[in-house]
Amino acid sequence: MTLLVLLLVFLVTAVYLVFFCNLCDSKKPDKFKEKRFENFLLKNIDLSVGTAETQGKKNTLSPLERLKQEVFQYSSSNISTKRVLVAYGTEYGFSREVAKKIAEQLSQHFGKDHISVRLLNLLHWEIVDWKREELILVACSTTGDGVLPNEAKDFYDGLKEKFKEGELQNLNFAVLALGDRGYPHFCRAGKLLEELLKKITGREAFVVRGEVDQEDWPVIEEWIDSVLGCLDNHDLLTCMENGDYLEASLEMKVGTNSVNGCIGSTFPNVGYSKETPFLAKILEKRLLTKYEFPDDKEVLHIELDLSSSGIQYIPGDALAVLPKNCPRQVQRLLVALGATGEEELSNSDNSPISLKDMLTYNLDIKNVKPELLMYLRQCAYSDNDLKLLDDLLDVEKGGLSKKNGVLRGYLASREVYDVLAEFSSASVDLQKFVEHLRPLSPRYYSISSSSLVNSNRVSITVAVVRYELLGLDRVGVATTYLADRVDVGSKIPVFLSKNDNFRLPSAGSTPVIMIGPGTGVAPFRAFLLERERMGSTGRNVLFFGCRHKDRDFLYAEELQAFVDRGFLDLFVAFSRDQAKKIYVQDIMLEQSAFLWSLLEQGAHVYVCGDGTKMANDVHEAWIRIVSCQKPDCSREEALEFMDALERNSRYQRDVWIT
Ligand SMILES: Cc1cc2nc3c(=O)[nH]c(=O)nc-3n(C[C@H](O)[C@H](O)[C@H](O)COP(=O)(O)O)c2cc1C
Structure with missing residues (x-):
C-alpha cells in the first residue's frame, strides 16, 4: 500500500514537472533559446572547439x-x-x-x-x-x-x-x-x-x-x-x-590525426566548415538604413568576435553563416502536416531526431524540390489534387525537367508549406516527406571589415528579406535569423569562405575601381580600410548606388570621411531621388574619360552585387566606355578587351542571383 502511494506521488510530481517545464520553455527569453541552439549544435555537428563530452550524445557515431x-x-x-x-x-x-x-x-x-x-x-x-x-x-x-x-x-x-x-x-x-x-x-x-x-x-x-x-x-x-x-x-x-x-x-589520415575526433581539424588548410563551424559571439549589430515604412530597406552591420578561432581573413573573403529556420514558419509547416513536432525521425546517419528539430536546423523549408510533388502524387487521393499534380508533372511538358516551364513557374512562387496546403488530400509519411526536402545550406556574406584594423573582429553587411507571397508573410531564413532571432552576446555558427577570385592588386600603387550598389559595397568597405592601413598610394574609386540619399546610403559617413581624407573618389547614384531613375552604370558613363585613363594606368576593376541585372548593365557600360574611349575600337574589340582584363585578373566580379 505504502509503495502504491509513493508511486502515485512520484507520478503526479513527474507530470507536474513535465507540464511546468514545457510552460516555462514557451516563455523562455531568446537568450535561453539561443543556448538551446548552441547545445543542439554541440551535440549534432563536429565543432572543432567541442570536447569529447559535448559530442556524440545524440549522434552516437564518431566523426570518423x-x-x-x-x-x-x-x-x-x-x-x-x-x-x-x-x-x-x-x-x-x-x-x-x-x-x-x-x-x-x-x-x-x-x-x-x-x-x-x-x-x-x-x-x-x-x-x-x-x-x-x-x-x-x-x-x-x-x-x-x-x-x-x-x-x-x-x-x-x-x-x-x-x-x-x-x-x-x-x-x-x-x-x-x-x-x-x-x-x-x-x-x-x-x-x-x-x-x-x-x-x-x-x-x-x-x-x-x-x-x-x-x-x-x-x-x-x-x-x-x-x-x-x-x-x-x-x-x-x-x-x-x-x-x-x-x-x-x-583511419590513418583522419583517425589518428584528429583533435577531439573532429575531421575538419585534420585539414588545417580548411579549418572550420559546414560540419565544423566556429561559434562566433555577436559584438555589435546596428541598422544602417532608415527603416520605417514597408518599402524601406533594412540593412544591418553586424560585428562578430573571432578571437580564439584562429580564423584569418583578407578582403574579398566571405563569412558563411549557418542559420536556423524561423519558428513561425516551422510551426506553420507543422500545422499543415498535422504534426506536433515531437515525432521521432531518423537523421541521414540514422541517429534519432525530432521532426521539429529536423525542420528547424537541418532542412530547407522554403525551396520546393520538384521531387516533392512526385511524392505528393503518390499519397494524394482527391481527384482535384491528382489532376493538378498530373498536369504539373506532365511528361509531355517535360516532367521534372528544366524544360517544364509550367512546373518551374509554379514552384518559383511557392514554399514547402504552400504545396502541402494546396494538396491537402495527400497523407504523407513524415520520414518520407523530410527525405524530399533539401538540406538547409549556409549563407555567405562578403566581409566588410579589414583584419589589419582588428584581427579579432569581422563584420558583415546584411540586407534583411521580408515580403508577402500568396497572402502570407515570408522571410529570408538567414537574414531574419540575424535580424530577429540573435542579438549582441549570442553566438552564431560561422566559417570562412575564401575567395581568391576577388582580391586587391598586390601593388598598393595600382588604382582600383569598385562598383558596388546596395550591399555590394560590403567588400569595398573592407578594401578601403585595408588599403588605407597599408598606406596604398593607388587611387580608390567607388561607384555606389541606392534608392534614397537620406534612407539607404550605406556607410555614408564613413565613405564621406574617406573622401574628406583625400583617399576616395566617390560617385553615387540615388535611383529614386528624382523623376528619372539613375543607376551606377549611368554615372559610370558620365565618367568615361576618367575611367579609361585609370584603365590605362593599369587599374583593377571590381563589381559586387546583383548578378541578374546590375552586373550585366555594368558590363555593358564598360563595353561602351572602352569602345568610345579607346581609339578605333569596335564593339567586338571592346568585348575582347574586357575578356583580356578578366583573364589577367584585372576585372573581378562577386555577384549573386536571387
Ligand atoms: C552565389 C552563387 C554563385 C554561383 N555561381 C555560378 C557560376 O558562376 N556558374 C554556374 O554555372 N553556376 C553558378 N551557381 C549555380 C550553382 O552551381 C548551382 O546552383 C548548383 O546546382 C549548386 O550545386 P551545389 O549545391 O552542389 O553547390 C552559383 C550559385 C550561387 C548560389
Missing part, C-alpha cells in the same frame, strides 16, 4: 565513423570486386545528392557484389591513393563568379601540383558539371576539373561531360545512363584482389 559510413555505404565487403570512386564538390549540397544518386545507380546496375562504389567529398581527396584508382566519376558545382566550391579547391590545386602530365595513366574519368545558365561562367568548375584530369591522365573522359542547368534531373539521368552504357560495353576496371586500401588510409 560517420565519414566511413558515407564513403562505404555503397561498397561491398567482397574483397575481389571492381572499384569506382564517385566524388563530389559541393557548396550548397546538391552535388552530394547527385553523387549519391550516381553511386546508388551504379551499385544497383552492376550489383553490390560486383562493384564497390565509394562516395567521397573532394574535401577528403588526400585519403585517396590516386595511382591505385582506375575510375572516378566527379559531380561538381560552380560557385562565385565561376569558381570551384570551397571544399573542392584543395583537390584541384593538390592534384595539379602533385602529378605531372600523363602520370595517372590508369585513371579513367568522367565529369558531371553542375551550374546555372543565369551565371556568366556556366559550369566553369566542372570544365576546369575535366581539363585537369585530361592533363594528368593523358586521356579523354570516357563519357562526354554533362552540364546541368540548376536541378535538371532528366539531364543528370541521361548522363548516368551514358556512364552505365559505357561501362557495360568497355571493360575499364580490373578486380582488385588485395582488398580496398581506402578504409585503412581513412
Whole structure:
C-alpha cells in the first residue's frame, strides 16, 4: 500500500514537472533559446572547439565513423570486386545528392557484389591513393563568379601540383558539371576539373561531360545512363584482389590525426566548415538604413568576435553563416502536416531526431524540390489534387525537367508549406516527406571589415528579406535569423569562405575601381580600410548606388570621411531621388574619360552585387566606355578587351542571383 502511494506521488510530481517545464520553455527569453541552439549544435555537428563530452550524445557515431559510413555505404565487403570512386564538390549540397544518386545507380546496375562504389567529398581527396584508382566519376558545382566550391579547391590545386602530365595513366574519368545558365561562367568548375584530369591522365573522359542547368534531373539521368552504357560495353576496371586500401588510409589520415575526433581539424588548410563551424559571439549589430515604412530597406552591420578561432581573413573573403529556420514558419509547416513536432525521425546517419528539430536546423523549408510533388502524387487521393499534380508533372511538358516551364513557374512562387496546403488530400509519411526536402545550406556574406584594423573582429553587411507571397508573410531564413532571432552576446555558427577570385592588386600603387550598389559595397568597405592601413598610394574609386540619399546610403559617413581624407573618389547614384531613375552604370558613363585613363594606368576593376541585372548593365557600360574611349575600337574589340582584363585578373566580379 505504502509503495502504491509513493508511486502515485512520484507520478503526479513527474507530470507536474513535465507540464511546468514545457510552460516555462514557451516563455523562455531568446537568450535561453539561443543556448538551446548552441547545445543542439554541440551535440549534432563536429565543432572543432567541442570536447569529447559535448559530442556524440545524440549522434552516437564518431566523426570518423560517420565519414566511413558515407564513403562505404555503397561498397561491398567482397574483397575481389571492381572499384569506382564517385566524388563530389559541393557548396550548397546538391552535388552530394547527385553523387549519391550516381553511386546508388551504379551499385544497383552492376550489383553490390560486383562493384564497390565509394562516395567521397573532394574535401577528403588526400585519403585517396590516386595511382591505385582506375575510375572516378566527379559531380561538381560552380560557385562565385565561376569558381570551384570551397571544399573542392584543395583537390584541384593538390592534384595539379602533385602529378605531372600523363602520370595517372590508369585513371579513367568522367565529369558531371553542375551550374546555372543565369551565371556568366556556366559550369566553369566542372570544365576546369575535366581539363585537369585530361592533363594528368593523358586521356579523354570516357563519357562526354554533362552540364546541368540548376536541378535538371532528366539531364543528370541521361548522363548516368551514358556512364552505365559505357561501362557495360568497355571493360575499364580490373578486380582488385588485395582488398580496398581506402578504409585503412581513412583511419590513418583522419583517425589518428584528429583533435577531439573532429575531421575538419585534420585539414588545417580548411579549418572550420559546414560540419565544423566556429561559434562566433555577436559584438555589435546596428541598422544602417532608415527603416520605417514597408518599402524601406533594412540593412544591418553586424560585428562578430573571432578571437580564439584562429580564423584569418583578407578582403574579398566571405563569412558563411549557418542559420536556423524561423519558428513561425516551422510551426506553420507543422500545422499543415498535422504534426506536433515531437515525432521521432531518423537523421541521414540514422541517429534519432525530432521532426521539429529536423525542420528547424537541418532542412530547407522554403525551396520546393520538384521531387516533392512526385511524392505528393503518390499519397494524394482527391481527384482535384491528382489532376493538378498530373498536369504539373506532365511528361509531355517535360516532367521534372528544366524544360517544364509550367512546373518551374509554379514552384518559383511557392514554399514547402504552400504545396502541402494546396494538396491537402495527400497523407504523407513524415520520414518520407523530410527525405524530399533539401538540406538547409549556409549563407555567405562578403566581409566588410579589414583584419589589419582588428584581427579579432569581422563584420558583415546584411540586407534583411521580408515580403508577402500568396497572402502570407515570408522571410529570408538567414537574414531574419540575424535580424530577429540573435542579438549582441549570442553566438552564431560561422566559417570562412575564401575567395581568391576577388582580391586587391598586390601593388598598393595600382588604382582600383569598385562598383558596388546596395550591399555590394560590403567588400569595398573592407578594401578601403585595408588599403588605407597599408598606406596604398593607388587611387580608390567607388561607384555606389541606392534608392534614397537620406534612407539607404550605406556607410555614408564613413565613405564621406574617406573622401574628406583625400583617399576616395566617390560617385553615387540615388535611383529614386528624382523623376528619372539613375543607376551606377549611368554615372559610370558620365565618367568615361576618367575611367579609361585609370584603365590605362593599369587599374583593377571590381563589381559586387546583383548578378541578374546590375552586373550585366555594368558590363555593358564598360563595353561602351572602352569602345568610345579607346581609339578605333569596335564593339567586338571592346568585348575582347574586357575578356583580356578578366583573364589577367584585372576585372573581378562577386555577384549573386536571387
Ligand atoms: C552565389 C552563387 C554563385 C554561383 N555561381 C555560378 C557560376 O558562376 N556558374 C554556374 O554555372 N553556376 C553558378 N551557381 C549555380 C550553382 O552551381 C548551382 O546552383 C548548383 O546546382 C549548386 O550545386 P551545389 O549545391 O552542389 O553547390 C552559383 C550559385 C550561387 C548560389
